[in-house]
Each structure stands twice: as structure tokens, then as C-alpha cells.
Amino acid sequence: xxxxxxxxxxxxxxxxxxxxxxxxxxxxxxxxxxxxxxxxxxxxxxxxxxxxxxxxxxxxxxxxxxxxxxxxxxxxxxxxxxxxxxxxxxxxxxxxxxxxxxxxxxxxxxxxxxxxxxxxxxxxxxxxxxxxxxxxxxxxxxxxxxxxxxxxxxxxxxxxxxxxxxxxxxxxxxx
Amino acid sequence: xxxxxxxxxxxxxxxxxxxxxxxxxxxxxxxxxxxxxxxxxxxxxxxxxxxxxxxxxxxxxxxxxxxxxxxxxxxxxxxxxxxxxxxxxxxxxxxxxxxxxxxxxxxxxxxxxxxxxxxxxxxxxxxxxxxxxxxxxxxxxxxxxxxxxxxxxxxxxxxxxxxxxxxxxxxxxxx
Numbered sequence: 001x002x003x004x005x006x007x008x009x010x011x012x013x014x015x016x017x018x019x020x021x022x023x024x025x026x027x028x029x030x031x032x033x034x035x036x037x038x039x040x041x042x043x044x045x046x047x048x049x050x051x052x053x054x055x056x057x058x059x060x061x062x063x064x065x066x067x068x069x070x071x072x073x074x075x076x077x078x079x080x081x082x083x084x085x086x087x088x089x090x091x092x093x094x095x096x097x098x099x100x101x102x103x104x105x106x107x108x109x110x111x112x113x114x115x116x117x118x119x120x121x122x123x124x125x126x127x128x129x130x131x132x133x134x135x136x137x138x139x140x141x142x143x144x145x146x147x148x149x150x151x152x153x154x155x156x157x158x159x160x161x162x163x164x165x166x167x168x169x170x171x172x173x174x175x
Numbered sequence: 176x177x178x179x180x181x182x183x184x185x186x187x188x189x190x191x192x193x194x195x196x197x198x199x200x201x202x203x204x205x206x207x208x209x210x211x212x213x214x215x216x217x218x219x220x221x222x223x224x225x226x227x228x229x230x231x232x233x234x235x236x237x238x239x240x241x242x243x244x245x246x247x248x249x250x251x252x253x254x255x256x257x258x259x260x261x262x263x264x265x266x267x268x269x270x271x272x273x274x275x276x277x278x279x280x281x282x283x284x285x286x287x288x289x290x291x292x293x294x295x296x297x298x299x300x301x302x303x304x305x306x307x308x309x310x311x312x313x314x315x316x317x318x319x320x321x322x323x324x325x326x327x328x329x330x331x332x333x334x335x336x337x338x339x340x341x342x343x344x345x346x347x348x349x350x
Contacts, residue, residue, distance in 0.1 A: 002280075003181065004203065004204075004277055004280055006178065007207050007273060007276055007277050007280065008206075008207040009210075010212070011212075026342070026344070029179075030338060031183075032179050032182050034336065034338065034341055035183040035335055036272065037185070037186075037187055037275070039287075041335075043335060043336050045341070046343070047343070048343050049345065051346050051347065052345055052346060053347065086289070089261075089264035089265045090265065090271070090289075091268055092265055093265040093269040093270075093271070094268040094269070094271060094272040095268075095272075097211065097268070097269040097270075097272035097273055098182060098276075101182055101276070105177075105178035105182065106179070114214060114262055114265075160216075160218060161218050163202055163206055165221075166209055166218075166220070166221055166222055167201070167202065167205050167221075167222045167223075167224065168221070168222070168223050168224070169198055169223075169224045169226075170223055170224065170225045170230060171226050172226065172227040172228065172229075
């Protein structure tokens, strides 16, 4: 598999084997993710790796599609700086993508969930005992995939738009 | 270099050689990026690859740190759906990170810029002739790095917070 094929290959994984994921594995993944770029190098992120089933269960009720958080070996909560900066959500997406790819490189599957609406984000803060200034708006399931998620047409749960729809080239006008 | 080392290795590149980047290279990178996950698979992104120097020059004035867009072989504008969805900025960050990594895998350097404030985003829409419903809030320089950006202490322009600051593990309480 080439690097480009690797980068295109992660798919959301919502079902996991019982095989545990160690703290060392989580730290290894986050030690990669922390090098992700951010606007003005603010690094407006922190991470809470939750393996307490009771906490995972409560978090799984805080978003419409967050149910998978309950049964994952690890629920990794992505904390974002509550600073009003326009770039914060964008930068959180950047680091989330690095985490997905690093997990994939380590043989783990992942799936993102958004916690919302705001009442649920506030509830997540209480559950996690967050310090002021941080919000828990995104969380990720992490674990060993229960089934094969190799890149094959049948394993692709949802299609993607073709390049012709996505890309326009804007070259210099011809003289 | 392992996959994890690769994922941690991109650095912002703002200076480029004159070597051109072909449409085929851009399309190859975006053909990887289009597999990036997004909330409800909305894929709230489109891409405009600009090599028209006059257009690149105008875009480079639309953000405080956007100057590098003027001199890049390609300015890749990331268009985001102007739909009010909370997840759109986050998803744009995800795809931007895939693009940075795919460019890096292809030997190219990149640097992101934010276009702001809103007046400048509106001006970018006019310059690019965007259809209604799309915003140009982020753009990226792409090209062959002018200098070596190998991973070495001296090549790291800015540090990152240590894992101990970034990560908390929340395990089950001991009985």
C-alpha cells in the first residue's frame, strides 16, 4: 500500500472487538497528533481518554449519532478551547484527522461523534469535570475493528463525490 | 520512516522552488482527500486550484498571514458549504489535514491561510466567481519546498505542548 492509498483508506469503525487498547497506545497516537498544525500554533486542543464504562455510557447519550461511544474500548474526548476564535473548530478537525490516521496506522479503527446541542456540551463538561475554558464538542471511539475494514467496494459504507464535482482548476487566462 | 513518523512530520512550508505542480498532481492529492470523513457524509467542501498569478496575488491580501499564497506554484482554495452547520468548519479542517499529508507524501510542502474578516471572505467570493452557497475561508499554498524541511530540531519552527499537558486518562474508579 502506498502512502497515498493509506491516507485514503480509513473508514468509520463503530464496532470493536473486546481487545483492550493500552494507555501506551493512546499516548503514542496523541504523540503524533500533537504535531498537527494550528492557526498561530495555538494548539487549541486537549484530550481526555476515557475507559470508565459508566462515563462512556453517559457521553454516548449526548449526541444523535454518539451511541457508538458506549461500547468502544476507549472514548477519546477532544476538548476545544472555548475562546471564540473562528479557527478553533477548523483546527480541531485537523487534529481529529491526524488521530484517525494514526489510529489506523496502529491497526485501530475509529469513529467521530459530535456532542450537541449546547445543553449536551455543558452536560459533558460536568460529566468530565472540565476546567473552565474548555468544551467537549467532539469525541471518538477507538478500538480494534470487529470486522475487516479493508478497502473493498463492499466495505465502503458510503460513496464520495467524484473529482469532477469537487475540483475546479483556475489557470491564467490565455492571451 | 514509519507511518506514525510520517504523520508527525509535515511542517508549514511558505517558500517554494519555481518547479511547477501539475494538474495531475493536484488531482491525485484531491482524489485522496475526497475520502476524508465528514458529518453525515455531507462532504461540505469543494476545491479551487488557482495558478493564475494575478488571482493568487489578490487572494494573498485577504488575510493577515495569507501573504505566502502569492508566491506559491498553486493556491488551493478550500470552499466550505455556507450552510450554518456547526460541523462544517470542523470537517474542512479534517480534509485540509488530509490534503497537507497527501501533499507531503507527494514531496510537496504546504501552508494554510485563513481569509478574514467577513469582508475579505466576500471579496474572495467575487474574485473567484463562486456560486452562492459556498465560502472561501481557507486557502493553502502548495509547491516544492525551497529548503529542506526534514524533521530535525533546527527545522522545527515552533514547538508543541508536551503530552503531559495535553492528555488526561480517565479510567474506571478503583473499587
